[in-house]
Amino acid sequence: MIRSYRAELLRSTSRGTTWFLAFCFALMVFSMSNAGPQHQSPLWGFRQAGIVVATLLMGRAATAAAGDFSSGTIRAWLISVPSRLRLGLGKLAASASIAAGFAVLAGAAGYAVSGLFGRMPGVGDMAAATAELLGACVILSVFGHATGLLTRSVPAALTVSLAWILAAEHVLEGRFAHSTQWLPGLVTQRLTQHKLTVEALPGALAHALLPFVLLDGLALLLFVRRDVTS
Amino acid sequence: MPNSNAPVVLSDLSKSFGSTRAVSSVTWSPKPGRVTALVGLNGAGKSTLMRLVTGLMRPGQGAVRIATGSDRRPLSAMIEAPALHTALTVRRNLRVHALLTGATAAETAEAAELAQVTHVLDRRVGTLSQGYRQRTAMALALLRRPEVLLLDEPTNALDPQAIAVLRTMIREVADQGCAVVVSTHQLRELDGVADDLTLLHSGQVLYDGPFDAFVGPAGLRIRAADQAATTRLAALMRADGLAAEQAPDGIRTPPNGRGADATAQHVFATAARAGIELVELSHLTPTLEEAFHSVISGARS
Incomplete structure (x- = not known):
């Protein structure tokens, strides 16, 4: 699984992915810059953009999972890695890692530029916002991966998700x-x-993550059992 | 019969799609160090068989046994069109699959050299010609020196020069001990490259043996001194119970149960009794296509 994980990360380090993530960060910066006229803080702007960016990363995960079927590259991957479960889990972990990695970088970079748009948030506040963004990006990436694996079609996966x-x-x-x-x-x-309050957080995360984890479990099960005709 | 020590053994393999039996009770194993041509009409089951062997499809019945324990990769394949990440360079595509297969840097370099893509490593796959994409896909398939290599229609959309390069590559890989199986419609491209031939028709193996033996003899061609003598000889041969078809280039008699040499002696004797001078008596060798169609026609009837 580690090999599949590393291979998927390496495969994802393309110019297209870099530009996409840069676009996501640009959206966050725009949202932070737009906070001032609304008499809000840059941190507020960072948080407002969070669900948008998490949704975009969901689309990226769906495209990454379904794109292999659309392009036929899944054939070469499956021939190289006979264990479909390890392959699927490695790709899922990679998608989640990319989403998490983006959130951390966006938080750090967002903190660095927030001073341009208003009062800089406290480190603790920014860290909390980054952790919340990380959670959201990972949760929705899991969902995107599931739809991609289930539909095996990029348009269908994006539409459904x-x-x-x-x-x-x-x-x-x-x-x-x-x-x-x-x-x-x-x-x-x-x-x-x-x-969400701190007390409500564990339950909320379970409510958010569990359905998508179960869906991904179903997607992986079907991936293991279904013929690949791409 | 398949060799139970072979790296890949198919045992009574079957696969159906609804009511269509795509592969039917195939028991077979590719032979190490040899190139096997897997031929058949469209819809014969060649691609399905390759997908079953590689695990892309699950068999309805039977099993594929893949031997493990060797340092080498047991099985690799190039199924249909090259499946490459076009946004990545050749080098990165190789690195991705090297990670997946556990190939070392040296093995990756070896595969790239064998596939002759070392000079395009830093080019994006999307900018390469079809021939170079095919070679890149071959390089991925050759990582960690597989024991069995399946190539599904590798010459599609390639120009003659690229086909020649591919043929040389296939031969070189087989000479290193790999069992290479090449599925193709272009029978002529395999002439001189393939050692064995496996003929699939309606999902069943009709022939599995040496390539040269598949072609086999196609009877005799006989010519007398002139047309009238040829016609007279043909009539005498038919009277003697020999099939004799008169063609523009002489008389053709198909293979029969007696064998070519015995038939030739019979024809000599018949011509000598009638005082007919023969100017030619030669063995006919069918083309690969003729042999192929002959077997298929026989199977259909």
């Missing part, structure tokens, strides 16, 4: 009370916006 996070959960939010406490996307959004 974005439709769920951007539309379906918000429709359900309007219909069911307390949906923000148990729908994973909405919980993740509250996480990035610092709306």
Whole structure:
């Protein structure tokens, strides 16, 4: 699994990925710069951009998982690594690591530039915001990876994942009370916006992560058993 | 019969897609150090068989046994079009798969050299020609010197020069002890390269043996001094129970149970009794395509 993990990380270090992550960071900086006119702090702007960036990283994970089937590169990977479970877990871990790594870098860089847009946040506050962003990015990357592996098609994976996070959960939010406490996307959004108390955090993370972990488990099981015709 | 000590052994392998039996009870193993041509019509089951061997598909019945324990990679393959990361350089594609297969830097360099891609290592795969992409895919497949190498239609979309390079590469890899299996429609490209031939038809193995023996004799061609004598000789041969088809280039008699030499002596004797002078009596060798179609036609009937 370690080999698959390292190979996926190496594969992901392309110019395209670098530009994409730079774009995500640019969005965060824009949000931080936009805080002033709204009489808010750069930290507030950082947090507002969190769910957007986490959603984009979800799309990246979905594309990475499904793209191998669309392009046919999954054939070469499976021939090189006969254990599909190890391969799938390695790729999942890599997607999550890229999301986590981005969050840490974005937090550090965001702290460095925040002084340009207003009062610099405290280190502790920024660290908390970074940890929340990290959690959100990892949670949604797990979901993106699952949709990619299940659908084996980049358009389908993006459609399913974005439709769920951007539309379906918000429709359900309007219909069911307390949906923000148990729908994973909405919980993740509250996480990035610092709306969860410390006491509620473990339960909230479980609500957010568990459904996606189970979905990924199902995706991995099907990946192990289904024929690859790409 | 497959060699149980072979690195890869297929035992009674079958695969169906709905009501279509794509591979039917195939028992087979590629032979180390030899190039096997896996041939068959479209839909014969060649690609399906390769996907079953590589684990891309699960068999409905039977098993693929892959021997482990050697330093070398037991099995590698290049299935259909080259599957490369086009945004990455050749070097990075090799490094990714070196990580996956556990190949060392030396083994990676060896594979790159064998596939003749050392001079394009720093080029993005997306900028390479089809021929070089094929070579890059070959380099990935050659990492850690596999014991069995499956190549599914490797010459597709390649120009004649690239095909010649690929043929040389295939031969070199086989000479290093690898069992190379090449699936192709282009039978002529394998002439002079393949040692063995496995013919698939409707998912079943119709022939599995030496390439040269597959072609086999196609009977005799006989010519007399003139057309009238040839026609008379043909009639005499038919009267003697020999099949004799008159063609523009003489009389053709197909193989029969007696053997070519005995048939030739019979024809000599018949011509001598009738006072007919023969100017040619030669063995016919069918083309590979003729042999192929003959076997397929026989299977269909």
